[in-house]
Amino acid sequence: MSEPLLKVEQLCKSFGGVVATDNLDFDVMPGEIHAVIGPNGAGKTTFVAQIAGMLKSDSGSITFDGNDIAGKTAPERSHMGLARSFQITSVFKNFTALENVALSIQAHAGHSFKFWKRASGDKTLIEPAQKILDDVGLGDKALNLAGNLAHGQQRQLEIAMALATSPKMLLLDEPTAGMGTEESEIMRKFLNDLKGDYSMLLIEHDMDTVFSLADRVTVLVYGRGIATGTPKEIRNNAEVRSAYLGEDE
Amino acid sequence: MLSKLKLSILIGSFLILAALPMVAESEMIDEPFYIDLMARVMIFSIAAMSLDFILGYGAMISFGHALYLGLGTYAVGIMAHYELTNGWMQLLVCISGTAFIAFILGLISLRTSGIYFIMITFALAQMFYFLGISLEAFGGDDGLPIDTRSEFFSFFDLNETWNMYYLILGTLVVAALVLWKIINSRFGMVVRGSHSNDARMQAIGFPTFKYRLAAFVIAGVVCGLAGFLLGNLTEFLTPEYMHWFRSGELMIMVMVGGMGTLFGPLFGAFAYLMMEDFLANFTEYWQFYFGPILILLVLFAKQGLWGMLPGKEDISDE
Incomplete structure (x- = not known):
């Protein structure tokens, strides 16, 4: 078993009284697509911002490619091989x-x-x-x-x-946000082509995309990881169904 | 890229400026006063262009840019006061002094953005204005005459009207060319990109702060050079040039000419100073009439006079 490319341990972030990231453990293996799903306000975008270096974490460690990157700025992390896309299109x-x-x-x-x-x-x-x-x-x-x-x-x-930016890993914040079915399908195919060449942390709302692309899925609710597993395990997890998937079905 | 029309207008304007002294002193016209007027216009053109460099391209809305105009005049004035009239030495002091102060002030003010940046640049410039007022040795708020113009070459005496005029024109042309090259260089792309979306620039790996700071210093130095010329032209040193009202005037010149169009402010400065000259002939309250004109321009021509010309300028987006 090789070392994870990205390893997050006990990560915390709160804004005043609101806890956005709550003792979160998370990792991405080389070549893996690890998706993060969760209802609105679960802290997904905050989590990406912490990893990309746009938000300073309150506590916890982030290790990327063997280096502790918690104290690095966003541009420095980019130069280490972390690349992010934004939820709101920002070309x-x-x-x-x-x-x-x-x-x-x-x-x-x-x-x-x-x-x-x-x-x-x-x-x-x-x-x-x-x-x-x-x-x-x-x-x-x-x-x-x-x-x-x-x-x-x-x-x-x-x-x-x-x-x-020749990254080792992509942080994708809702790549299909605001897309119609057809566009989503094209994006899905596009990401599937990249699969294997890049490790990815994929934040996504679109369940079809998540379940077709991801190797593992973590469910985030109020900043806590309530479950991690293969898409199949997540689909069948009772807690997840009630907390999140149930609302949709 | 500039459209052919804009390029022709620009080159044409420079040619007209080059010919102006001969025409103004010819027997037919005989209005040497115009030489002085246009020399002033060109100086403010340089200052306005330097402001547009950070305001229009870098979204650094400096409300204290006239400070550097004042610093330039002080560099000439103070040195002349102590009989250090060597132009090269004065120039060196002017450039390094404005660069140093812009660096320090940029270090402070660029930590903020938006309205806070506007206010902090305003406040810092006002501090220097009041410092100038309190410097009794250099005339306080009355200012101080500059007895001797800068001395560069024995064959190029700045007391000759034409020499002074062509020095200013030459500086204007060089400044316009250099800033244009910078805007389109790699450095310029970073500054424009961070105007558009600074978070995105950092995410793709640019430590934008140091680039923005460098742009702020470049703008300060170019404006300082305008002050250097202004001190020589008016032969007078006064803190009044550092006052926020002057900074506001520079902003108006940028807006009238066209924000984010480097050459627009050249025409903005021309239009503003001419309007002032023209309206002031009729009334002491010329600003009363200038106000509505400015409002119309801002409402209907967002990119000012230069933006009214056909051919889109590739400026950074909002």
Whole structure:
């Protein structure tokens, strides 16, 4: 049994009196997709923000790739190989799709105190960016402004930007949020293609996506992990059904 | 990229500016006063452009940017007061001084954003204004005449109107070109990206703070250079240039010209100072008439005069 790529132990975070993350233990094995589900307000996005370094944890440890990253900033974690996507689409709308991805590559191509050469004519940024866009199927949209892309394409671009940082692990915060059935299906297929190449922490509301992609599922309720197991185990877990799945069915 | 039309207008404007002294002093026109007026316009163009660099592209809404204008005049004035009139030395002090102060103030103010950033830049600039008032050695709030203009070369005497004018024009052209290159460089992409979505920039691996701080310092230094020229042109040092009212004027110039369009503020400064000059001929209360014009511009031309021209500028989004 190999070591987990991401290991979270006894993680806590509260906002005033509200406990958002409550002594949470969690891990992701190399190559695994570990999904986190839970009702609204369960603390899923807070959890992602803590791992990505946007929120400081109150206590607990986060180990990534053998290093304790609790004290690292978000950019430092990005450079260690953690890439996140956002629940609310946050591509740079007035940049082209190509410029969006090129910016991700630039972030990992040394410092950016380069004041003279035109960035959008820089082959060392543009060529790999175009290749990633081709890979995710947005190649022909490269020169469109990101804000003009369809919602589903923006979400794909968002993940392309994460991929451009050459990550070891993806933190995906509801990649199918706001999508119709058809778009969700495309995203599901897209993520399935990435499966195996990247470890993923997948936050998701869409049960079809979770149960078809995830190797393991953790159910979060009020910041607590109430159950972890294979999709099948979770589906049959009585506590989970009453706490969460039951509401839907 | 600039559209062909905008590029032609820009180059055309620079050519007109280059020809202006000859025309103004020709026998037909004989209004040398225009040389002085346009020299002033160009100085404020540089200052407004430097503000737009952080305000329009970096979403750093500095309400104390005129501070650097004042610091530039103080650099010239104080050194001239002690008979240190070597232009190169003055320039060195001006650049390093404004860079240092912008660095310290940026370190403090960039920890905040939004309304807090506006207020803290305002407060810090006002501190310097009151410091200037209290410096009796340099005239306090009365200011101090600058007896000698900066001395660069023996063959380039700044007391000659034309030399002064072309030094200002040259600085304007170089500043515009350099800032334009910076905006489109890797560095510029980081600043514009963090305007658009700072959290996202950090998530893809940019420690944005140091880039924003560097942009803040660059803007301060360029504005300091405008102050350097202003001190030489007006031959007067006064804390009044650091007052928040001046910072507000710079913001208006940026808005009139077009936020996030680097060259717009050049025309914003022109329009504002001309309007002031023109309306002031009719009434002491010229701002009463200027107000509605500004409101109309803000309501109907979000990207100001420059934005009214066809050809979309690739500016950072909201």
